[in-house]
Amino acid sequence: MTRIVVDPITRIEGHLRIEAEVSGGRITNAWSSSTMFRGIEKILKGRDPRDAWFFTQRFCGVCTTVHSIASIRAVENALNIKVPPNAESIRNIIMGIQNVQDHVIHFYHLHALDWVDITSALQADPARTAQLATSISDWPLNSFTYFKGIQERLKAFVAKGRLGPFANAYWGHPAMKLPPEANLMATAHYLEALEWQKDVIRIHAILGSKNPHPQTFLVGGMAIPVDPDSQNALNADKLTEIGGLLKKAKEFVEKVYIPDLLAVASFYKDWAGIGAGVGNYLSCGEFPDPVSGHLFFPAGIVLGRDLTKVHPLDHRKVAEYVDHSWYDPSAGQGKGAHPWEGETEARYSGPKPPYQQLDTDRKYSWVKAPRYEERPMEVGPLAKLLVAYASGHTPTRDAVGFVLKQLNVGPEALFSTLGRTAARGLDCLITAQQLPTWHAQLVDNMGKGDLRVHTGEKWDPATWPMEAAGYGWHEAPRGALGHWIKIRDQKILNYQAVVPSTWNASPRDHKGQRGPYEEALIGTPIADPNRPVEILRTIHSFDPCLACAVHLLDTRGNEMVRVTVK
């Protein structure tokens, strides 16, 4: 038996460490550990609830809008604020393009190098590469000249003998299966996506001043004024620019990302049988209609891979355990705490650095173990799509059906590393295709003369009740995200977040049940324990975001009040 440690796991957000035991060429046991802690929720106590989004946005600079959205929704829920339709539409556009851009970056810049061998692209025949590319997409750049140019740039780069960020990786690894032409095509699109992502996300700058960390959210609405007759507001000029960028986003996803995804997946179909994970899926749904509030993607729970039934999502069934996390469990070992009731204090009990190995029998992570009715749950695009698919959501059923047919596999293939990676692409596609509708809703409403972006009636804290509590869900690119807030005397009494990577990266719980990363690694083949690229494939398929995942629950001694959620 061999013990493998991968630390740092690179090409993710944050600091993640994986320890695994390998026996007979397969992983037999695994532990997921986050090694960084900041305590932002503790920092939030006593501050103005209207500032909370600004702080929580800094949970993460990659999924940079999601904690702002969840935060303002939590405060609005607590204060019973309904935002104007324009603000809801602007939020949908901001969330939608975040989702699309984030998934593309994940596929090309964080995940692709687990499957694509850049050095093999040097051996490719550019003519055959162009043939391959044009056979799957009519993307205008797919030409011999283009691929030859990319290959020459690559050759010049390699010839300098300095591989920079590409040095010492998994090139020539036996698990790399793509032919040189597919590698060249993917490498070309890696570079192209780098350009594309900074262009399309300018939508955040137009609507919210900058990206990352757009500065435009407000409790009660948005800070970008709308006025067709002003040069300092969202007007026809800016709306047209946004429309153009949305078109550019959609085209790239349809003509580059999805064809590449299918092409790469067709060489790695064995990964449809690897990395299944815990088999329970949770999604909180997303994209409210600006008027009715009806969610475009439905919320729900799928248990035990049973797609015949969708259970309603009830946040009161969420509890967090700290039996294997570096916190002082004042509630007691083996007892879970609902986010409104948690009382925990950071208390490191791991080995003194520098260390070689964590004490995985005891506590080994800064991430807690959230459970739904004591079950570990996977969240993310796969969970979102499975819930939508099982709910009969037409755009999702069409997209999933298309991909299964293209790859000639059944729905069971979705419960895997490959399924997770494919689901992210489909989520991206459906959202990119839906975004123009949300844009049109905003235009229509402005055309009717509605210029409201903010409801001011509860902006002044003097109008608030003495005490209030609320929560906000947001289906982020990495999955279901929840923020909970309690307000007393116009200040934050308590603030908590249960984020996607807390669910997925969680360590073992009170029952010893593994978290989703840990469970998904069991049975993963390892060809070379010194270069365990297979671990990266499964872990990256979840799109880890660790700075988000680690947070601090309420400190001890605060009076907790149960509230009814509106």
Next chain:
Amino acid sequence: MSGYGNGHDQKSPEQQFSFSRLLAEKGVSRRDFIKFCSATAAALALPPAFGPQIARALDEVKRPTLVWLEFQSCTGDTEALLRAANPTVAEIVLDILSIDYAETIMAAAGHLAEANLDKVLKEEKGKYIAVVEGSIPLKDDGIYCCIGGRTAADRAREVCGGAFATIAVGTCASYGGIPAAAPNPTGAVGVAKAVPSATVINLPGCPLNADNLTATIVHFLLFKKLPATDGIGRPLFAYGKRIHDNCERRPHFDAGQYVEAWGDQGHRKGFCLYKMGCKGPETWHNCPTQRYNDKTSWPVGSGHGCAGCSQPMFWDTMTPFYRRLPNVPGFGIETTADTIGLGLAAGTAAAFAAHGVVSAFRRGDTSEGAKEE
């Protein structure tokens, strides 16, 4: 303040490499390159005539190695880099810098990744540039951030201690940032404080403007020394002026035209955001001129006040974000960040704490802060 590279002379790396030849190999035309150099000259607050000089300087330089470390970060500064304003060439400049270690983008993981870093530390001691993102926790022997089984503090001492220079990107790496906000649960500090012996340039901002990073590196390549800084380690070319004094809405401030409520007519017409809590009058940064995302916009330009994110400890001194700053008599444009910025911010915090905010303003002022009189 110790630890800052206040423009002292350093030996430049060897010169055996042509930048423009490499660009040509990468399919970048001479014209694009000169355009980039002119843009960089603007970022450095130099006259356009410096463009050709920058091009010449880049031509002569051997590509130095850069390692990018992440500690208590949100990766927002890495993301900012990916959105850099003159990206085709900026990406290449960074490529040309040979980024040998950067957790978010590098292909290798685990011990293979660490081997890349070890190689730089051993073979290029004193020559490489270290970029640090995120704060460094010192409390409880630094156990709140470990990478490869070692603490952030330990790694920072080794990597920054052996670097030619360290560039702290973002407010966390510069001054501790959000993890250091009260009550600073992990004892987080900026890199200059964690490694006093290192030569550190601070590029605060939340996140930093990547143009300022490119410009800092080019400044070094062009002038063969690090840029001059203010007393808190910020290059004067990017942090030498108050936002308020460069703001496109300044005429509205002077004319007494303010946004009074979100979405009101003043808001739609681009009036001054002072009463909505804008911190531009206390913030030194080049946002109004440099802007973000290919110069698309910046916070005030999109209707939200400045949050003061390039100022040390702004999470404590500039909050609540929506409360109007007190009016301080004698606050003139000739004052520098060194003499008044810190003092004023601290004064503001004290004033807020005491709920004794000084009254201000022209016309019937109903904004927050005014109510505290």
